[in-house]
Amino acid sequence: MKDRNEAAPRAVTMRDVAKAAGVSVSTVSHVVNDKKGARIGKDARDRVRQAIQDLGYRPNAMAKNLVKGGSRFLGLVADAIASTPFAGQIIHGAQDEAWRHGYVLLVANTEGNNDAEAEAIAMMLEHKVRGILYSTWYHREVAMPAGLAEADSVLVNCFSAHGRVPAVVPDEVDGGREATRMLLAEGHRRIGLVNTTTASPAHDGRLLGYRQALAEAGIAFDPDLVMDAHPDQEGGYESVGRLLAQRVTGVFCHNDRVAMGLYDGLREKGARVPEDIAVVGFDNQEVIAAHLRPPLSTVALPHYDLGRVGVRVLLGLDEPAADGRVTIACPPVRRASVSTPSSI
Amino acid sequence: MKDRNEAAPRAVTMRDVAKAAGVSVSTVSHVVNDKKGARIGKDARDRVRQAIQDLGYRPNAMAKNLVKGGSRFLGLVADAIASTPFAGQIIHGAQDEAWRHGYVLLVANTEGNNDAEAEAIAMMLEHKVRGILYSTWYHREVAMPAGLAEADSVLVNCFSAHGRVPAVVPDEVDGGREATRMLLAEGHRRIGLVNTTTASPAHDGRLLGYRQALAEAGIAFDPDLVMDAHPDQEGGYESVGRLLAQRVTGVFCHNDRVAMGLYDGLREKGARVPEDIAVVGFDNQEVIAAHLRPPLSTVALPHYDLGRVGVRVLLGLDEPAADGRVTIACPPVRRASVSTPSSI
DNA sequence: GTGAAAGCGCTAACAG
DNA sequence: CTGTTAGCGCTTTCAC
Numbered sequence: 001m002k003d004r005n006e007a008a009p010r011a012v013t014m015r016d017v018a019k020a021a022g023v024s025v026s027t028v029s030h031v032v033n034d035k036k037g038a039r040i041g042k043d044a045r046d047r048v049r050q051a052i053q054d055l056g057y058r059p060n061a062m063a064k065n066l067v068k069g070g071s072r073f074l075g076l077v078a079d080a081i082a083s084t085p086f087a088g089q090i091i092h093g094a095q096d097e098a099w100r101h102g103y104v105l106l107v108a109n110t111e112g113n114n115d116a117e118a119e120a121i122a123m124m125l126e127h128k129v130r131g132i133l134y135s136t137w138y139h140r141e142v143a144m145p146a147g148l149a150e151a152d153s154v155l156v157n158c159f160s161a162h163g164r165v166p167a168v169v170p171d172e173v174d175g176g177r178e179a180t181r182m183l184l185a186e187g188h189r190r191i192g193l194v195n196t197t198t199a200s201p202a203h204d205g206r207l208l209g210y211r212q213a214l215a216e217a218g219i220a221f222d223p224d225l226v227m228d229a230h231p232d233q234e235g236g237y238e239s240v241g242r243l244l245a246q247r248v249t250g251v252f253c254h255n256d257r258v259a260m261g262l263y264d265g266l267r268e269k270g271a272r273v274p275e276d277i278a279v280v281g282f283d284n285q286e287v288i289a290a291h292l293r294p295p296l297s298t299v300a301l302p303h304y305d306l307g308r309v310g311v312r313v314l315l316g317l318d319e320p321a322a323d324g325r326v327t328i329a330c331p332p333v334r335r336a337s338v339s340t341p342s343s344i
Numbered sequence: 345m346k347d348r349n350e351a352a353p354r355a356v357t358m359r360d361v362a363k364a365a366g367v368s369v370s371t372v373s374h375v376v377n378d379k380k381g382a383r384i385g386k387d388a389r390d391r392v393r394q395a396i397q398d399l400g401y402r403p404n405a406m407a408k409n410l411v412k413g414g415s416r417f418l419g420l421v422a423d424a425i426a427s428t429p430f431a432g433q434i435i436h437g438a439q440d441e442a443w444r445h446g447y448v449l450l451v452a453n454t455e456g457n458n459d460a461e462a463e464a465i466a467m468m469l470e471h472k473v474r475g476i477l478y479s480t481w482y483h484r485e486v487a488m489p490a491g492l493a494e495a496d497s498v499l500v501n502c503f504s505a506h507g508r509v510p511a512v513v514p515d516e517v518d519g520g521r522e523a524t525r526m527l528l529a530e531g532h533r534r535i536g537l538v539n540t541t542t543a544s545p546a547h548d549g550r551l552l553g554y555r556q557a558l559a560e561a562g563i564a565f566d567p568d569l570v571m572d573a574h575p576d577q578e579g580g581y582e583s584v585g586r587l588l589a590q591r592v593t594g595v596f597c598h599n600d601r602v603a604m605g606l607y608d609g610l611r612e613k614g615a616r617v618p619e620d621i622a623v624v625g626f627d628n629q630e631v632i633a634a635h636l637r638p639p640l641s642t643v644a645l646p647h648y649d650l651g652r653v654g655v656r657v658l659l660g661l662d663e664p665a666a667d668g669r670v671t672i673a674c675p676p677v678r679r680a681s682v683s684t685p686s687s688i
Numbered sequence: 689g690t691g692a693a694a695g696c697g698c699t700a701a702c703a704g
Numbered sequence: 705c706t707g708t709t710a711g712c713g714c715t716t717t718c719a720c
Contacts, residue, residue, distance in 0.1 A: 088425040
């Protein structure tokens with residue numbers, strides 16, 4: 001760390017380097033940027049390199065961006081970075097892809113606060129970002145914040161009603177299908193679904209996927225096997241009675257937390273997983289799914305890819321479908337909760 | 345979103361506004377920044393405001409920073425944003441505090457990759473950040489990456505051997521004491537500690553806190569009550585036998601995941617929480633602690649504050665102690681796992 | 689009260 | 705091969 005008291009010793013600029021190397025600034029510029037066209041004498045080049053070393057020169061990105069007329073920034077506004085790892089995974093994917101293309105992410109965390117959101121977007125606009133990703137921690141419809149329209153933008157894990165802004169979202173239907181298929185593959189025919197209580201892309205999509213998978217297997221849909229519960233451990237726990245009453249042999253839970261609560265309830269009733277009841281979750285929330293007893297089979301929400309593809313769409317590398325959507329598959333993750341450990 | 349095909353229509357600048365308002369750029373600059381000294385006629389001021397509206401002018405932060413000779417950026421490099429919510433909370437705290445002081449966070453996620461780290465730091469330096477926060481997702485000693493020394497920097501949730509760089513870290517000893525005290529307060533005298541297997545600030549600090557709390561209560565330290573286990577659910581589960589053999593009535597677990605595994609093991613042995621054994625965790629990892637049966641008493645790792653104070657130290661608003669450390673307390677979070685639900 | 693002009697650090701023609 | 709020059713969009717003296 002530099003001494004905090006030291007008088008700011010005006011940063012070393014290209015001119016300083018030029019002077020030290022006995023060349024002009026443009027020569028320095030050329031060697032710094034490895035300009036193809038420019039033929040610089042090996043001699044001058046070396047002197048410049050040396051001067052850069054000696055003076056500890058760092059190019060000034062702001063000056064460079066100014067003259068280039070546009071920054072290498074990409075904005076990412078997230079509504080909840082602190083509560084789950086989901087936003088973190090989106091950020092991770094977005095950043096990897098952004099860096100790959102020479103962009104830097106400006107991340108703003110709004111925790112759902114509208115003022116923070118407006119401020120964040122204004123800040124990004126003033127930094128002349130190349131575009132803005134607007135992301136939510138769970139898949140939902142959003143009202144486009146004013147200001148977003150001033151830049152290229154892409155919605156990540158959310159979408160707007162009119163569909164005029166490209167949206168990268170998980171394929172909930174596919175996920176529901178995959179989850180149900182894991183149970184089907186083990187021979188289950190009476191499969192319960194513990195869905196969430198509120199209508200949402202997740203609620204509707206996963207239900208549809210469940211029905212599709214049943215249909216594929218030639219099994220009639222039985223509405224009695226579908227029940228709603230608060231999407232957390234408590235909701236799962238409380239569903240046990242209804243599930244047992246329906247004599248299901250397998251259950252597809254709305255998420256891993258519900259499955260965790262369900263495990264507790266089943267244990268209390270003396271039902272074993274997976275021998276008596278096979279369980280599948282959703283989300284692949286590592287801290288839970290991989291460490292339950294037995295480890296939970298689930299379907300992964302592709303947050304990393306949502307972020308990654310969001311950037312690709314923003315940069316024009318991927319094209320959304322005609323409806324403005326890019327849909328990312330939810331891959332199944334098989335663990336011991338659907339069949340006896342020895343068989344997987 | 346702007347039409348992706350539209351030819352980039354050179355952004356509107358201050359000159360455009362000046363022309364539209366029939367004034368000079370300096371006048372526009374003065375009204376945009378509400379310069380105190382400058383006396384601008386209400387008339388001119390209004391015309392400028394109007395022109396700004398009409399043209400949709402946004403100041404160019406890069407140009408502003410260039411002339412001001414320094415950016416309003418703060419860098420934050422994190423080693424693992426995607427795996428736990430911990431880094432997210434650090435980022436959240438850092439960003440709130442940064443924004444409060446007019447700074448924007450440049451976040452870089454390195455996932456432990458050294459090249460990514462070097463690149464991230466170089467990028468931040470080139471953007472002339474005011475300073476850099478270097479953070480880790482669990483409390484540990486780090487080797488200072490080269491390059492960090494070129495800027496003011498502060499370590500967050502980590503520290504360097506020589507202590508020349510200020511470090512903001514959680515008070516592990518305090519946390520261990522608080523956790524143990526929760527058990528003591530319920531009358532427990534035979535308290536087990538399931539610690540992690542590897543030496544670390546967490547391992548050593550929490551053990552010390554445990555011993556201090558016992559000493560405060562006049563209880564002799566019994567090494568047989570301290571056992572090590574892998575710091576996850578599996579580790580907790582496997583500790584049950586040893587714990588029961590020691591006839592402890594309360595257990596302080598290295599973290600919430602260990603406590604979660606312990607719950608499973610205790611249930612299998614027919615032991616109830618908290619009636620037969622009271623349990624306390626560490627971390628306050630919401631998704632687990634708040635939703636176990638019964639909800640888990642624990643001690644919170646103050647990640648939000650680590651980030652927040654990290655920024656304050658960087659900006660010179662808080663002073664580290666003589667040893668370069670700023671230590672943040674780990675507050676206890678009481679839930680039902682230490683006493684019967686009715687009594688809390 | 690308001691404007692003209694210099695310059696922040698850098699790039700990109702264009703000259704030589 | 706290398707140097708000169710004109711800006712990029714903005715702030716800030718200093719004149720008028």
